[in-house]
Amino acid sequence: MYLYMIICIIGSGGREHAICKKIYQSSKVSKIYCLPGNAGTQQLAENIDLDIDNFEKILKFLKKSRVDLVIVGPEKPLVNGIVDFLEYNGIKVFGPRKIPSQLEGSKTFTKNICKKYNIPTAKFGIFETKEKTINFLNNSKFPIVIKADGLASGKGVYISKNLIEAKEAVKEIFDGKFGKANKILVEEFLNGEEMSFFIVCDGKNYKIFKTAQDHKRVNEGDEGKNTGGMGAYSPSGLINEILEKKIINKIISPTLKAIEDMGEKYKGFLYAGLMISENEPYLIEYNVRMGDPECQTILPLLKTDLIDIFNACCDENLENLNIKWREEKSLCIVLCSMGYPDKFTNNIKIENLNNLKLNNNDFIFHAGTKNEKNEIFSNGGRVLNFVSLSNSFKNSRKRAIKLINQLNWGNGFFRKDIGFKIIDK
Numbered sequence: 567m568y569l570y571m572i573i574c575i576i577g578s579g580g581r582e583h584a585i586c587k588k589i590y591q592s593s594k595v596s597k598i599y600c601l602p603g604n605a606g607t608q609q610l611a612e613n614i615d616l617d618i619d620n621f622e623k624i625l626k627f628l629k630k631s632r633v634d635l636v637i638v639g640p641e642k643p644l645v646n647g648i649v650d651f652l653e654y655n656g657i658k659v660f661g662p663r664k665i666p667s668q669l670e671g672s673k674t675f676t677k678n679i680c681k682k683y684n685i686p687t688a689k690f691g692i693f694e695t696k697e698k699t700i701n702f703l704n705n706s707k708f709p710i711v712i713k714a715d716g717l718a719s720g721k722g723v724y725i726s727k728n729l730i731e732a733k734e735a736v737k738e739i740f741d742g743k744f745g746k747a748n749k750i751l752v753e754e755f756l757n758g759e760e761m762s763f764f765i766v767c768d769g770k771n772y773k774i775f776k777t778a779q780d781h782k783r784v785n786e787g788d789e790g791k792n793t794g795g796m797g798a799y800s801p802s803g804l805i806n807e808i809l810e811k812k813i814i815n816k817i818i819s820p821t822l823k824a825i826e827d828m829g830e831k832y833k834g835f836l837y838a839g840l841m842i843s844e845n846e847p848y849l850i851e852y853n854v855r856m857g858d859p860e861c862q863t864i865l866p867l868l869k870t871d872l873i874d875i876f877n878a879c880c881d882e883n884l885e886n887l888n889i890k891w892r893e894e895k896s897l898c899i900v901l902c903s904m905g906y907p908d909k910f911t912n913n914i915k916i917e918n919l920n921n922l923k924l925n926n927n928d929f930i931f932h933a934g935t936k937n938e939k940n941e942i943f944s945n946g947g948r949v950l951n952f953v954s955l956s957n958s959f960k961n962s963r964k965r966a967i968k969l970i971n972q973l974n975w976g977n978g979f980f981r982k983d984i985g986f987k988i989i990d991k
Contacts, residue, residue: 568877570596572632575611576618576648577639578604580900580933580951581858584865585637585872586610587931592873599631605942606932618643621651628657635660635876641717644834644854645671660876662834662854666825669836669852673715673751676852683820687849688753688841696740699750703732711753712736714744723792725755758843759987760850761802762860763813765838766875767822768884769831774810776867776891777802778860779988784907786983793907794948797984798863799897799959804842813840813847821852833879862931862951863898867891894927894955897962897985901970901978903934906947914944914977922972928965929953949978959985 573595575582583606589595590610601624603613616623619642628636636652638644638661647664668675680687688711693699703710712735714722722744724735739747764775778800784790817838825832837853837860856864865872869890878884903910916935919942924930931953934946950973954965963985970980 568594568634568873570594571634571873572597572599573873574599574601574628574631574633574636575603575607575639576601576624576636576643578602578607579639579858579946580931580948581856581861582639583607583931583933584862584929584951585639585856587929588865588868588872589637592871594871594873599627599633601627604932604945605935605937606930608937619646621648624648625652625655625657628652634658635873635880637661637876638834639855641667641670641853641855645717649833658880660834660880662832662836663830665828665830666832667854669821669825670854671717673713673851674749676849677751679821679824680849683824685817685820685849686847688756690751690753693750693752694748696736699736699740699752700733702752703729703736706732706752707754708732709755711755712739713751713753714739714747715749715751717744756841756843756848756850758841758848759804761804761840761842761847762798762857763802763805763818763838763840763847764856764860764864765818765836766879766884766889767832767834767836768879768882769833770882771885772818772822772836773884773887773889775835775889776800776864777805778857778863779803779985780857780860781981781984784981786981787986791907793902795857795859795900796902796981797897797899798857798860799895799962799985799988800860800863800867801895803988806845809842809845809847812845813838817847817849858933859898859900859948859951862929862953863896866927866929866953866955867894867896892955894957895959895962896953896955897959897966898951898953899963899966899970899980899984900933900948901950901952901973901975901980902948903944903946904977904979906979910947911977912943912945916942916944916949916973916975918973918975919950922969924969927955928969930969944977949975960989963989
């Protein structure tokens, strides 16, 4: 029985604020630290200004503060092996180790697993130079999908409508827009609708952890550049019993088998980004953590104590836990800084936030914010997440927009059409 645990959450986005808020509600938690956190987590936890890439400094802090459990929010420290490092040093941590984290850290790693284990995915080619990629593209059908191999904060994917756009994408990736590029992935374009499918694993067993639909494009009608996510809703309108079985049998189970065959265990959240075409699932990509803003959309629906889920995963005891959910529809709208995902200005004051009247089904999660002298300022491209639960996606969207309009932040913009595919059918 775990009581009065000291928890540390690593990360500073909307996902981490949502996790922090859920954990704060647990009777089993006595103290929460957030590294480095944001203005929202500061209201619930103690923010510690530490570089999340400096594992030695983090370890020193965790030992000094007698932290019982670490929850890693973002992908970069997971891909860089923070879980292996902390476990080796005797710290209990929720999240996948370095090798399984390559499911997100390297798109070619995942594609090679798909090939070996017959996981349905788009046809693809992997290229190591600009010249080879462009030679291939000269004989390709369009539209075509071009992806940076490594981490790109959700932005390293190009859907190129023609050869000119494709060449520009290849140039940007190989010129280092997302860091050093040794490889590039070119995929056929799949027609269908996207869906995010989540599971939580303890290394032996797993449980489904809801579905969602993210909106990556910056402009309404899913136009414009890719972003880290402009909004989401849960559950996905595409999910049904037959489709769920196909996702498990054709995608999730073979992937976990592949990890097991490598002599590894998968512990943590696993998020499959899927394309659904005629009730058939195709894997687009994996994320080795909760999505953002899907996490902010899903966690308010969770009835089970999140700490119980984390502990069960760390202790390989998930099989005995029954995860319970609310039945409402959840919708999240992201309020962004003007200019995002390109150039934007930070340090713009956000007034009026504390004056908003929230009911029990309203949630505001901070993403790019900071607190200075008890005042809140913007500190990123995606600034605040407005989430509302109700009996319909339409009502949830209406409520979230009403709250954003009441805030009336002059430097913000948002998509008013989140959920349009399911609301406007």
